[in-house]
Amino acid sequence: MQQTTNSTLFARHLISRRHFLQLVAAGVSTTALLAACAPPGVAPATGSESAAAGGETAAGGGTLVWLSHQEIAGLGPNDLGATMQAIMISAIHSSLVGYDVTYTMYNDLAETVDVAADGKQYTFALRKGVKFHDGSELTAADVKYTIDYYKDPANASVIQSSYTGVDTVETPDDYTVVVKMATVNAASLVTWASNPIVNAKYHKEVSDATYSTAPVGTGPFKVKEWKASEYTELEAFDDYFNGRPAVDFIRLEVVPEDAVRKAALDTGDADSSAWPLLVQDSLTLQADPNFKVFSTPGDSIKHFPINNELACLSDKRCRQALMYALDRQRIIDDLWNGAAEVAHSSLPPNSQYYKADLKQYEFDPEKAKALLDEAGWTAGADGIREKDGEKFSFTCTAKAGDQARKAIAELAQQLFKDVGVDMQIAEAPVAEILEAMRTGDTMDASIFNWTYNSGVLEPDATDTLSSGGGNNFAHFKNAEMDELCSQGLQVVDPAERKPIYDRIQEIFVEEVPVLYLQFDTWMLPFATKVEGLPDTTANTYPLYSYLLPLTKGNG
Numbered sequence: 001m002q003q004t005t006n007s008t009l010f011a012r013h014l015i016s017r018r019h020f021l022q023l024v025a026a027g028v029s030t031t032a033l034l035a036a037c038a039p040p041g042v043a044p045a046t047g048s049e050s051a052a053a054g055g056e057t058a059a060g061g062g063t064l065v066w067l068s069h070q071e072i073a074g075l076g077p078n079d080l081g082a083t084m085q086a087i088m089i090s091a092i093h094s095s096l097v098g099y100d101v102t103y104t105m106y107n108d109l110a111e112t113v114d115v116a117a118d119g120k121q122y123t124f125a126l127r128k129g130v131k132f133h134d135g136s137e138l139t140a141a142d143v144k145y146t147i148d149y150y151k152d153p154a155n156a157s158v159i160q161s162s163y164t165g166v167d168t169v170e171t172p173d174d175y176t177v178v179v180k181m182a183t184v185n186a187a188s189l190v191t192w193a194s195n196p197i198v199n200a201k202y203h204k205e206v207s208d209a210t211y212s213t214a215p216v217g218t219g220p221f222k223v224k225e226w227k228a229s230e231y232t233e234l235e236a237f238d239d240y241f242n243g244r245p246a247v248d249f250i251r252l253e254v255v256p257e258d259a260v261r262k263a264a265l266d267t268g269d270a271d272s273s274a275w276p277l278l279v280q281d282s283l284t285l286q287a288d289p290n291f292k293v294f295s296t297p298g299d300s301i302k303h304f305p306i307n308n309e310l311a312c313l314s315d316k317r318c319r320q321a322l323m324y325a326l327d328r329q330r331i332i333d334d335l336w337n338g339a340a341e342v343a344h345s346s347l348p349p350n351s352q353y354y355k356a357d358l359k360q361y362e363f364d365p366e367k368a369k370a371l372l373d374e375a376g377w378t379a380g381a382d383g384i385r386e387k388d389g390e391k392f393s394f395t396c397t398a399k400a401g402d403q404a405r406k407a408i409a410e411l412a413q414q415l416f417k418d419v420g421v422d423m424q425i426a427e428a429p430v431a432e433i434l435e436a437m438r439t440g441d442t443m444d445a446s447i448f449n450w451t452y453n454s455g456v457l458e459p460d461a462t463d464t465l466s467s468g469g470g471n472n473f474a475h476f477k478n479a480e481m482d483e484l485c486s487q488g489l490q491v492v493d494p495a496e497r498k499p500i501y502d503r504i505q506e507i508f509v510e511e512v513p514v515l516y517l518q519f520d521t522w523m524l525p526f527a528t529k530v531e532g533l534p535d536t537t538a539n540t541y542p543l544y545s546y547l548l549p550l551t552k553g554n555g
Contacts, residue, residue: 063249064530066544067261069275070399071229071254073431076212077150077196078158081450081471082430083541084274088232088252090545092133093196093217094241096124096143096177097189101537103457105189109138109197109218119184119492122193126175131239132199133222140171145200147179147192155208158438158470161462162191162454164489184490186497187460220245229429230254256401265291265525272526274544278404279337282523291525292533294540298522299348299456300449302340302405304396304412304515305473307440312392312421317375319512323361324368325419326412328517335407340518346452346461346508348519352494353459353501359509368419377420385420393422394444397436400427405447408517437473446473449520452508456539459501461485465513476513 068084075092079085090098096110107113110124130138149155151163165185170178185191199216206214215223218241221234234250252274255261262281264270276282286293306313306322313319332340347354377385377392385392396413398406409425416423423445428436436443450471454460463469466485467477481504488500524540526533537543 061246061248061531063251064247064272065264065270066250066252067255067264067270067273067275068252069254069256069258069261069402070430072226072232072252073228073429073434074212075215075223075226075232076208077146077198078208079212080159080195081434084252087274087541087544088234089196089215090219090542091221091234091250092215092219092223093198094130094219095196096193098194099190099457099539099542101534101539101542103455103539109143113189113193119186120181122179122181122188124177124179124193126177127241128175130218130241132202132218133216133237134199134202135239136199136201138197138199138218139174140177141174142200143177143197144169144171145203146195146197149198149203149208150195151192157208159195159463161466161469162187162195164462164486166192183486184492186489186492187454187458190454190458191460221250224249228254228431256399258404265527268527270527271530272524272544274524274541276520276523277525279339279523282339282525283337285525286523290528292528293523293525294537294543296522296538296540297348297350298340298449298520299350299453300451300519301343301346301348301514302408302447302449302517302520303343304409304445304447304517305437305450306394306445306513306515307437307443307473307475308477308513309440309475310394310444311390312377312387312394313444315375316511317371318377318392319515320361321368321371321375321419322416322421322515323512324364324371325415325421326361326515326517327363327415328361329363331408331411332518335404335411336518336520339521339523343516343518344509345505346465346516347459347501347505348453348456351453351456351459353498355502355505358505361509365415365419372420379420383417383420384422391422392420393424395424395426396445396447397426397428397433397443398447399430399433402448409447438471440475452514459497459504460489461504462489465504465508474513476511478507478511481507481511 070084072085072088073079074085075089080089094108096108097105097113098108099105109126109130111127112125114123126140132138147163147166147169150157150159151166153160165181165183166179167182168180172178196217198211202216203211220237220240222237224233224235226232231254232252236245236248238244255264258278258281261273262277265273282293285291308314328342332338344358344360345354372385377387380386396409398409413423413425433446437446452461452464462485463471465472465476466482484500484504488497491497522540
């Protein structure tokens with residue numbers, strides 16, 4: 001069969017989000033613009049035609065085996081935060097719109113999208129005949145239910161802040177959804193419109209907690225078996241609205257140890273490690289003709305989220321001191337093979353909103369000590385600083401099995417000790433860490449990667465830096481930050497938004513709500529025997545959640 005390249009596919013069907021927003025700002029109706037847009041599944045990367053397009057349905061292409069470094073704690077919309085969970089959730093569910101490996105928007109469940117010139121109303125015309133995995137048809141009622149449920153504060157949804165500004169949802173008929181906004185939310189198409197849509201009847205019957213263990217979506221794959229700490233196996237959905245996937249099964253194996261993941265790739269037992277290997281292993285695979293390694297700039301900060309409500313971390317001078325105590329370039333050079341750059345902002349350098357001339361924290365232990373002295377923390381008999389009878393001591397809980405980032409914590413532990421700060425290290429499963437950091441009751445700090453924006457496309461930090469953000473791990477509270485997050489969503493034009501996000505970045509580096517380390521170069525390996533890989537990619541994870549399931553596995 002003739003192979004259809006991804007670059008051709010994307011160019012034919014998609015419209016860039018930036019251009020989309022510029023047109024919205026200019027008052028242009030977007031119905032015609034998006035009417036022709038189709039998700040990548042319309043033309044699978046192998047070139048085989050989908051049943052929906054009138055061609056022969058793929059008979060099946062074996063199993064794609066991917067590797068995760070951590071357990072898959074849940075498979076519902078509230079579990080989207082962790083990347084390994086998100087790629088499974090996105091294979092099980094569909095959303096109104098999505099974005100691809102080039103950060104380009106495409107229509108998913110919505111056939112057309114119309115955004116009012118003032119940004120106060122979104123009208124989605126849904127595809128007809130879309131089936132849930134239980135055989136029931138998706139209607140506007142399911143979309144309304146999903147939005148209403150997850151935006152309701154009473155449901156304590158982790159993703160609630162993504163629905164900022166959403167007022168009411170109307171369903172004039174079974175295939176039309178009208179979302180009316182109380183305030184403009186410029187991030188809408190990247191945040192709430194890209195969230196998974198659930199089966200209203202089923203979700204209501206079983207509760208959100210149970211739904212996360214046994215979801216029923218409209219995506220290309222349905223759940224076959226889920227064992228959180230072992231594996232998640234998905235099975236091709238024959239009635240998927242873009243045609244049955246060319247792959248029979250996807251299996252995501254939980255393998256915390258980097259060396260074991262590398263061995264599984266070398267022996268052919270796995271097709272890809274969805275979480276990066278140690279940098280040296282990635283470089284080794286890059287030189288191996290049996291693998292293709294995609295290297296992209298990371299948009300998430302490797303950092304220590306720290307609970308700002310702890311006595312020893314509540315004073316910004318103490319948090320600044322810890323930044324000066326960290327030799328971040330040494331961490332990159334010695335522990336990350338140089339494949340990262342020191343972070344100087346909450347936003348990645350490849351964001352159009354990145355501000356380059358911000359306050360920076362060079363490695364300066366003496367300055368760290370001076371700030372701690374100024375804050376009233378003086379060294380005790382054992383060298384650990386004290387104030388009002390309390391030690392400057394806290395615990396960093398690393399993800400169980402994550403030896404690479406634990407090594408960073410161990411180096412930081414010694415660097416902090418050199419300035420009189422005691423940081424203990426513990427380990428726990430990722431689900432336990434995320435829950436405890438969100439509540440702030442039982443955990444002081446951790447170390448992991450997270451985005452303090454809504455990805456490269458969108459600088460919104462409401463979820464992580466506003467007082468009510470669902471992933472405000474630092475429990476950071478700043479009235480000006482809250483106001484700026486709100487303002488930033490209500491402005492569409494990038495030039496007008498820039499000063500708002502400049503100020504957000506200034507507050508971030510001055511207040512230091514988290515100890516930010518680096519932006520990694522993201523290197524993800526795929527076995528070349530997997531068909532349909534693009535030549536290049538700017539955003540790798542849609543390959544896992546959407547495009548690759550429509551290609552052929554290794555049989």
